[in-house]
Amino acid sequence: MVGSMTLGKRVLGIYLPLAFFIIFLLFPFYWMSLVSLKPTNDLFELKYNPFWLQTFTLENYLYLFQNTPFPEWVKNTIIVSLVSTVLSLACSILIGYALARLRFPGSNFLGVGIFLAYLVPPTLLFLPLSQVIGLLNLYNTYWALILTYPTQLIPFASWLLMGYFRTIPKEIEECAMADGCTRMEALIKIILPLSTPGLISAGIFCFTLCWNEFLYALIFMSSGPMKTIPVGTVSDLIKADTLFWGSLMASAVLGSFPIAILYSFFVKYYVSGLTAGAVKR
Amino acid sequence: MRRAVANGATALFLVSKVIGSETVKPRGGRSLRRLLDRESSLGIILMLPGALLLMVFMAYPFFLGIWLSLTDSVIGTMGDFIGFRNFVDLLGDSIFHQTARNTLIYAMVTVPFKAMLGLGLAMILSNRMPFSNPIRAAVMMPWIVPTALSTLGWFMILDPVFSPISWLLKSLGVIKQNINFLGNPNLAISSVCLVNIWRGVPFFGITILAGLQAVPHELHEAAAIDGANAWHRFLHITIPTIRGVVLIAGLLSIIWTFADFQLIYILTKGGPANTTHIFGTYAYQIGLSATDIGQGAAIALYMFPILSVFAVLLLIYLRRD
Numbered sequence: 001m002v003g004s005m006t007l008g009k010r011v012l013g014i015y016l017p018l019a020f021f022i023i024f025l026l027f028p029f030y031w032m033s034l035v036s037l038k039p040t041n042d043l044f045e046l047k048y049n050p051f052w053l054q055t056f057t058l059e060n061y062l063y064l065f066q067n068t069p070f071p072e073w074v075k076n077t078i079i080v081s082l083v084s085t086v087l088s089l090a091c092s093i094l095i096g097y098a099l100a101r102l103r104f105p106g107s108n109f110l111g112v113g114i115f116l117a118y119l120v121p122p123t124l125l126f127l128p129l130s131q132v133i134g135l136l137n138l139y140n141t142y143w144a145l146i147l148t149y150p151t152q153l154i155p156f157a158s159w160l161l162m163g164y165f166r167t168i169p170k171e172i173e174e175c176a177m178a179d180g181c182t183r184m185e186a187l188i189k190i191i192l193p194l195s196t197p198g199l200i201s202a203g204i205f206c207f208t209l210c211w212n213e214f215l216y217a218l219i220f221m222s223s224g225p226m227k228t229i230p231v232g233t234v235s236d237l238i239k240a241d242t243l244f245w246g247s248l249m250a251s252a253v254l255g256s257f258p259i260a261i262l263y264s265f266f267v268k269y270y271v272s273g274l275t276a277g278a279v280k281r
Numbered sequence: 282m283r284r285a286v287a288n289g290a291t292a293l294f295l296v297s298k299v300i301g302s303e304t305v306k307p308r309g310g311r312s313l314r315r316l317l318d319r320e321s322s323l324g325i326i327l328m329l330p331g332a333l334l335l336m337v338f339m340a341y342p343f344f345l346g347i348w349l350s351l352t353d354s355v356i357g358t359m360g361d362f363i364g365f366r367n368f369v370d371l372l373g374d375s376i377f378h379q380t381a382r383n384t385l386i387y388a389m390v391t392v393p394f395k396a397m398l399g400l401g402l403a404m405i406l407s408n409r410m411p412f413s414n415p416i417r418a419a420v421m422m423p424w425i426v427p428t429a430l431s432t433l434g435w436f437m438i439l440d441p442v443f444s445p446i447s448w449l450l451k452s453l454g455v456i457k458q459n460i461n462f463l464g465n466p467n468l469a470i471s472s473v474c475l476v477n478i479w480r481g482v483p484f485f486g487i488t489i490l491a492g493l494q495a496v497p498h499e500l501h502e503a504a505a506i507d508g509a510n511a512w513h514r515f516l517h518i519t520i521p522t523i524r525g526v527v528l529i530a531g532l533l534s535i536i537w538t539f540a541d542f543q544l545i546y547i548l549t550k551g552g553p554a555n556t557t558h559i560f561g562t563y564a565y566q567i568g569l570s571a572t573d574i575g576q577g578a579a580i581a582l583y584m585f586p587i588l589s590v591f592a593v594l595l596l597i598y599l600r601r602d
Binding site: 014015017018021022024025026027028029031032035043050051090091092094095097098102103104105106107110112114115116117119120121122123124125126127128129130131132147148150151154155158183208211212214215218219229230231233234245248249251252255256259260263264 | 320321322323324325327328330331332334335337338339341342343345346349398401402405408410415416418419420421422423425426427428429430431433434435437438443445448479482483536537539540541542543546547560561564565568569574577578581582584585588591592595596599
């Protein structure tokens with residue numbers, strides 16, 4: 001890590017281990033993409049090297065769009081993720097601001113409560129929650145997920161935003177209020193624009209988690225056309241015969257794609273944000 | 282997923298000391314304005330929307346779950362109060378014993394591997410190299426993309442017929458017949474642990490990387506000039522700096538893995554012959570598939586004491602000093 005290494009040392013100490021990590025961590029994605037682009041017959045052809053593409057085809061992707069409810073799943077996943085993210089962000093901005101800036105009875109207790117809520121896993125709650133969803137008549141409606149996802153998102157997003165709000169000097173707000181702004185106006189006009197990186201980061205976090213969520217979606221959205229991409233892929237595309245691999249992998253690739261793009265686009269900012277957080281501590 | 286994306290630990294770091302703050306005195310004005318400007322009332326008003334959602338869809342189900350676990354409810358009925366019979370029955374259930382054992386293995390044994398590999402990955406990534414941003418984005422993939430979908434990739438990689446691992450070993454002459462990774466109990470639990478490690482390494486990697494980058498480069502250089510070799514610098518500079526981050530990432534990882542569901546649900550559904558269940562999948566099988574929701578709630582609640590221990594450890598660590 002220090003000074004200049006010779007090329008040989010760099011190859012042995014850095015690039016060789018890096019190659020191991022890249023192969024280990026990325027091979028499943030390579031495999032998924034590969035299978036999704038192969039004609040089904042090629043899978044059974046033993047003389048072919050399975051690690052390479054002999055014939056290229058898009059038939060698996062076509063099948064996905066023409067013969068399965070995949071387009072519906074995409075629509076459902078987008079709607080649920082977007083609405084849930086907006087709802088969670090709105091709640092989290094208010095909570096984060098209250099905990100960062102205001103002194104009120106019970107604020108300490110609520111802060112700890114929100115932190116603990118972050119650690120409550122869905123597996124602890126899904127059985128009773130399924131009864132609550134039934135009671136409210138929300139099965140197979142978007143609301144079932146839009147209202148339950150924020151319980152997983154608000155705690156973390158609130159803590160993240162609270163941290164960001166704390167980095168903004170209080171004096172800026174105080175000036176705005178001395179000039180006649182109310183606290184809410186100061187929040188909306190001064191604090192939020194200054195917190196854009198934090199808001200984007202919290203937004204990506206919420207959106208990804210909604211997109212990826214499995215257990216609640218599996219239970220609450222069990223009707224075919226209402227499924228999300230992960231649940232639909234797992235429950236509808238694995239079939240008893242063995243001809244399903246191509247479309248299964250095509251669906252897995254397409255479902256992972258938007259999230260991978262979203263992250264690769266933000267990764268530079270993302271890591272530097274992490275670093276800033278660590279340094280500030 | 283959690284689940285929960287990578288900057289969890291570090292953001293908690295960032296915000297660990299923030300509760301309680303000084304603010305300006307409220308200003309006068311009309312009554313609504315005064316209500317919104319007075320800290321004590323405004324604070325509570327701002328908490329309300331989020332708190333309401335958490336109450337209805339988290340706190341209430343939690344207590345409902347405790348009630349259900351004390352009844353003989355099946356799906357669709359309210360059931361009768363039967364005391365602790367569900368909990369007692371489970372203690373005599375050999376599948377439940379196996380489930381508890383599996384969960385411990387699944388959560389505890391995998392964490393050291395994730396931490397070591399994550400540390401290795403972080404140390405590599407902290408070097409200056411070409412394409413470092415695309416590489417960082419790429420190695421984050423296992424943690425970022427939907428676990429259900431990447432697990433399907435593994436589902437095929439571990440398939441008894443189509444596994445590329447079997448193909449490779451066969452063509453190298455190591456084995457004669459395909460390996461049935463998910464069909465044999467020992468291989469199946471090892472396989473799900475491997476996939477779990479695969480998914481967790483990037484989380485540790487990126488978190489430790491953030492910790493590493495908090496150390497000024499000059500510190501390493503100064504130590505090098507003073508004659509510290511790479512191993513000494515690792516031991517006395519790197520390790521102390523990242524200890525906190527590793528601890529937090531480890532505790533979070535244990536909590537998430539302990540309460541996992543989808544990875545096992547997709548790879549084995551708890552099979553073969555119920556040998557790879559963890560609490561989440563067994564609760565699902567008993568509570569929903571077998572409709573015995575009271576018993577299922579009891580299985581899920583058995584997680585609670587252990588989760589609480591790790592949650593409290595984390596809380597204490599973050600709020601020390």
